[in-house]
Amino acid sequence: MTLKHIKPILAICFLFVFASGCKQKSDTLPNVIFILADDLGWPQTGAYGSDYYQTPNIDQMAKNSMRFTDAYTAAPVCSPTRASIMTGKHPARLHLTNFIPGHNRENTRLIEPKMKQFLSVEEFTIGNLFSQAGYSTAMFGKWHLSPVKFGPQSLPFYPDKQGFSEHFVIDSPGTQSNPEMDPHWSDLIGDASVEFIRKNADQPFFLFMSFSAIHSPLVERADSIARWRNKPESSKPENNPIIAAILARMDANVGKVLNALKTLKLEKNTMVIFYSDNGGLTQNAVYYLDFYPEGEDIRMASQKPLREGKGWLYEGGIRVPLIIQWPGMIEENSISHEVVSSYDFMPTFCELLNIEKPDDLDGISLMKHIKSGEPLSERSHYWHFPHYHRGKPCGAIRSGNWKLIEWFEPALANTGEPVFELYNLKEDIGESIDLSESLPETTMRLANELKSWRNELKVQHLTVNPKYLIE
Numbered sequence: 459m460t461l462k463h464i465k466p467i468l469a470i471c472f473l474f475v476f477a478s479g480c481k482q483k484s485d486t487l488p489n490v491i492f493i494l495a496d497d498l499g500w501p502q503t504g505a506y507g508s509d510y511y512q513t514p515n516i517d518q519m520a521k522n523s524m525r526f527t528d529a530y531t532a533a534p535v536c537s538p539t540r541a542s543i544m545t546g547k548h549p550a551r552l553h554l555t556n557f558i559p560g561h562n563r564e565n566t567r568l569i570e571p572k573m574k575q576f577l578s579v580e581e582f583t584i585g586n587l588f589s590q591a592g593y594s595t596a597m598f599g600k601w602h603l604s605p606v607k608f609g610p611q612s613l614p615f616y617p618d619k620q621g622f623s624e625h626f627v628i629d630s631p632g633t634q635s636n637p638e639m640d641p642h643w644s645d646l647i648g649d650a651s652v653e654f655i656r657k658n659a660d661q662p663f664f665l666f667m668s669f670s671a672i673h674s675p676l677v678e679r680a681d682s683i684a685r686w687r688n689k690p691e692s693s694k695p696e697n698n699p700i701i702a703a704i705l706a707r708m709d710a711n712v713g714k715v716l717n718a719l720k721t722l723k724l725e726k727n728t729m730v731i732f733y734s735d736n737g738g739l740t741q742n743a744v745y746y747l748d749f750y751p752e753g754e755d756i757r758m759a760s761q762k763p764l765r766e767g768k769g770w771l772y773e774g775g776i777r778v779p780l781i782i783q784w785p786g787m788i789e790e791n792s793i794s795h796e797v798v799s800s801y802d803f804m805p806t807f808c809e810l811l812n813i814e815k816p817d818d819l820d821g822i823s824l825m826k827h828i829k830s831g832e833p834l835s836e837r838s839h840y841w842h843f844p845h846y847h848r849g850k851p852c853g854a855i856r857s858g859n860w861k862l863i864e865w866f867e868p869a870l871a872n873t874g875e876p877v878f879e880l881y882n883l884k885e886d887i888g889e890s891i892d893l894s895e896s897l898p899e900t901t902m903r904l905a906n907e908l909k910s911w912r913n914e915l916k917v918q919h920l921t922v923n924p925k926y927l928i929e
Contacts, residue, residue, distance in 0.1 A: 487591075487592070487593070487662035488662070488727050488728060488729055488784070488810065489662055489663050489664070489665075489724060489727060489728040489729070490588070490663075490664045490665070490728070490729045490730075490731070490807065490810070491651075491655075491664075491665045491667065491715065491719075491728060491729070491730045491731070492543075492584075492664075492665070492666045492667065492731045492733070492803070493667045493669075493712060493715070493730065493731065493732045493733070494540075494543070494599075494600075494666070494667065494668045494669065494733055494734070494735055495669050495671065495672065495708065495732070495733070495734040495735070495779075496536070496600060496630075496668075496669055496670050496671060496672065496673040496734070496735055497536075497672055497673045497674070497734070497735070497736065497737075497738055497739045497768055498671075498672055498705070498734040498738060498778070498779065499734070499737050499738025499759070499761045499764070499767060499774065499778070500734075500737065500738075500761065500764055500773075500774070500777045500778055500779055501696065501761060501762065501763070501764065502672075502701070502705065502738055502759065502761075502779075503516050503517065503520075503705075503779060504516070504517040505517045505519075505520035505525060505779065505781065506525075506779050508696075509691065510686075510689065510691045510692070510694070510696075510697040510702065511697070511701070511702050511705055512702070512706060512709075513705060513706075513709040514709065514713070515709045515710065515712045515713035515716060516709050516712055516732060516781070518716075519712070519716060519730065519732060519781055519783050520781050520791075521790065521791050522783050522785065522790050522791070523730075523781045523782055523783035523784075523788060523790070523791075523792075524781070524782050524783075524788050524789065524792045524793070524794050524828050525779075525780070525781050525792070525793050525794070526779075526780040526781070526782075526793075526794045526795075526796070526798060527793060527794065527795050528777070528794075528795055528796065528797045528798070529733070529777070529778055529779065529780030529798050529799070530776050530777055530778065530797065530798070530799045530800070530839060530856075531734070531735060531736050531737075531776050531778055531799065531800045532548055532549050532799050532800045532801055532841070533549050533555065533556075533736065533776070533841065533843060534736050534737060534768060534769050534770055534771055534775035534776050534841075534843060534847070534848075535556060535557045535736055535768060535769060535847060536557045536602050536735050536736060537554060537556065537557045537558045537602050537603060538552075538554050538555050538556065538557075539735045539736055539800050540577075540601075540602055540603055540668075540735060541554045541577050541603060542799075542800040542801045542820075543584070543733075543800045543801075543803055543804075544577060544581070544583040544584055544585070544603070544620065544804075545577070545581050545582070545583055545584075545801075545804060545819075546584075546801050546802075546803065546804025546805055546815070546816075546819040546820065546821050547581075547801060547804075547818065547819060547820050548801055548820040548840070548842075548915065549842070550840075550842040550912070550915050550917040550918075551818075551820060551915050551917075552574065552577070552581070553571075553573055553574045553917075553918055554573055554574045554576075554577065555571075555573050555842060555843060555844060555845065555918065556570075556573055556843075556845040556847070557602070558575055558576065558602060558603070558604070558605065559575055559605070559606075560573065560845065561845070561846060561847070563846050564925075565923075565925075565926060565927055566846050566923060566926065567867050567871045567873070567922070567923055567926050568844075568851060568866060568867060568870060568871060568920040568921065568922060568923055569920060569921045569922070569923045570844055570845050570846065570851070570920060571844055571918035571919060571920060572918075573918065575605045576603060576604055576605045576615045577603040577604075577615065577620070579614070579615065579619045579620065581620075582816065583620045583621050584621070584664070584666075584803065584804055584807055585597065585617060585620045585621025585622040585664070585666070586620065586621035587621070587804070587807055587808065587811065587813070588621065588664035588807070588811075589621040589622070589623065589664075590621070591662075591811045591813070592662060593661075593662045593663055593664045594623060594624075594654075594657075594658045594661055594662070594663040594664070595621055595622045595623050595624070595663070595664045595665075595666075596622055596623065596624035596625060596650075596651075596654045596663070596664075596665050596666065597617040597622040597624075597625045597666040597668065598624075598625065598626055598646075598647045598650045598651055598654075598665075598666070598667055598668065599626075599627070599628055599643070599647045599666075599667060599668030599669055599670065600627070600628060600629060600630075600668045600669065600670045600673075601616065601617060601627045601668065602629075603615060603620075604616060607627070607629050608627070608629075612627075617666075622666070624654060626650070628643040628646070628647070628670060629670060630642065630670045630673045630674065630675065631670075631675050631677050635675075635677060637677045637678055637679055637680065638679050638680070640707075641677045641678065642669065642670045642671040642672075642673075642677075642678075642704060642707070642708070643669075643670060644669055644670075644671050644704075644707045644708045644710075644711050645707070645711060647667055647668070647669060647711060648667075648710070648711025648712075648714045648715065649711075649714070651665055651667050651711075651714070651715050651718075652714050652715060652718045655715065655718045655719065655722065655724070656718065656722065659722045659724060667715070669708050669711075671704045671705065671707065671708040672701050672704045672705050672708070672738075673739070674739055674758075676698070676700040676701060676704070676758075677700070677704075678700055678703035678704050678707065679703065682703035682706060682707070683699050683700050683702075683703045684699075685699075685702075685703070686699035686700075686702035686703060687699040695759070695760040695762070696759050696760040696761070696762045697759060698758065698759045701758075701759055712732070715730075716730070725785050726785045726786050728784070729782065729783070729784040729787075729810070730782070730783040730784070731780070731781070731782050731783075731803070732779065732780070732781040732782075732783075733778065733779065733780050733781075733800075734778040734779055735778075736768050736775060736776065736778065737761060737764070737766075737767045737768050737770075737773075737774045737775040737776055737777065737778060738758070738759060738761050738767045738768060738774065739758050739767055739768045740758045740759065740760060740761060740766065740767035740768070740774070740848075761773075761774035762888075763887055763888050764777060764887065764888065764889075765888050765889040765890070766848070766849070767848070768848065769847035769848030769849060770847075770848050770849045771841050771843055771849070771852050771853070771854040771863055772849075772863075772889050773861075773883070773887065773888075773889060775848075776841065780798065782824075782828055784828070787828075787829055788828050788829060789831070792831070794827065794828075794831075796824075796827060796833065796834045797834075797839060797856060798824060798834070799821065799839055800821075801819065801820045801821035802821035802822055802823070802824055803821070804819060804821060805819050805821045805822055805823040806821075806823045806824045806825055808823065809823040809825040810825060822834065822835065822837070836858075838855055838856065838857040838907060838911075839855070839856045839857075840853070840854070840855050840908060840911045840912075841853055841854040841855075842912060842915075842917050844866065844917075844918060844919065844920045850865060850866070850867055851865075851866040851867065851920055852864060852865050852866055853866070853908055853912070854908075855904050855907060855908040855911070856883070857904060857907065859882055859883050859884040859885075860880065860881070860882060860883075860900060860904060861880070861881045861883050861889070862878060862879070862880050862881075862894075862901060862904040862905060862908065863878065863879045863880075863881075864877060864878055864905060864908060865877055865878075865879075866920055870920060870921075870922055871922050876892075876894065878894045878901050878905060879892045879894055880892060880893045880894040880897060880900060880901050880904070881893065
């Protein structure tokens with residue numbers, strides 16, 4: 459039985475449960491809060507080892523939760539990851555593989571495929587799932603799944619068309635944003651979320667908090683930035699005082715929500731997930747010199763010990779923090795080394811609600827693992843990024859501790875450069891030693907598996923650009 463077949467049945471069943479009062483909410487319908495950070499790198503919180511960035515609320519949440527060391531996003535940029543969270547499908551299956559609308563670069567060796575510029579309303583989302591299960595639903599914050607972010611053209615694709623009964627949409631700061639006035643809208647998201655929780659304390663709810671922090675532009679209150687600039691560690695390449703200030707405000711609003719759950723005695727009946735949409739940004743920050751002294755340090759932060767960051771399929775672009783809290787259900791201060799990804803949330807929520815997941819999902823449920831520590835079944839994870847971003851178009855596969863990256867330019871345009879890179883992540887998390895030449899059998903085994911996966915999903919491919927001019 460599929461979701462389409464059980465939608466009418468679900469509505470009748472939940473009406474019966476609510477009307478009869480036979481089952482208490484705490485027995486069957488836990489609340490779920492999904493907190494999504496924007497461009498937050500794997501090492502950029504105290505919970506993941508930073509001794510510079512101060513995130514006391516996220517850190518405390520990690521102590522009460524299961525913290526994942528090997529959580530990934532299905533893409534190294536925003537929109538495709540968000541689409542995979544919403545649907546449980548790989549971005550390559552959705553043909554939504556870059557941020558919307560993507561770059562418009564003409565003089566490249568390869569021509570990028572024309573990807574989908576929105577998340578279709580025909581897709582069944584986690585908003586639809588919870589809404590049809592009788593939940594109050596809300597999405598506050600960054601959406602980035604419409605053809606444009608705001609205006610009439612965006613409205614047919616907004617959260618209210620995807621199962622969210624309450625919503626507002628924001629984006630990163632604009633050119634007129636005042637650093638002293640909540641430029642990333644973190645306070646607005648936090649306050650609205652607390653109000654939503656209070657309003658729905660007596661009924662099941664699903665809340666999707668989607669921050670724009672810590673996405674560029676780097677802009678925050680001057681006194682907050684000064685607090686971190688004066689720390690000796692601020693000169694290290696992995697640290698940035700403005701990012702620290704942006705992150706501190708976001709963390710404070712995570713704290714507001716966690717405190718609301720305590721105050722309303724909802725902690726034990728609420729699963730809270732903290733996650734990021736891709737790895738951290740390491741270069742090319744947009745910056746407002748109107749608000750800061752000339753010569754201000756505008757560098758972004760290294761994702762050390764990971765290689766590169768957002769826009770790359772190296773670990774710095776796709777490995778992200780993941781924390782799942784559910785008191786009484788998930789062991790406190792536990793650590794998972796299982797490899798998971800953004801398309802695993804939909805099937806997890808299906809099992810949470812005791813609903814059979816659709817056959818075309820790419821993820822698996824994490825429920826048994828997070829509740830009992832039971833290992834997940836062995837599987838490979840794949841990436842398909844046929845776009846020019848920070849790096850060049852490529853694909854990747856992780857199988858066990860092995861990770862292979864395939865570069866599409868040398869594969870298609872015969873540039874003479876290496877097509878593959880191979881890394882052992884257990885021994886080399888920084889991807890510094892390429893083993894592709896020394897281990898040709900492993901390289902080709904993974905390359906063939908990656909090719910088979912692409913064929914199975916009917917991914918969009920690049921083509922050689924006949925008008926390319928060598929610069």
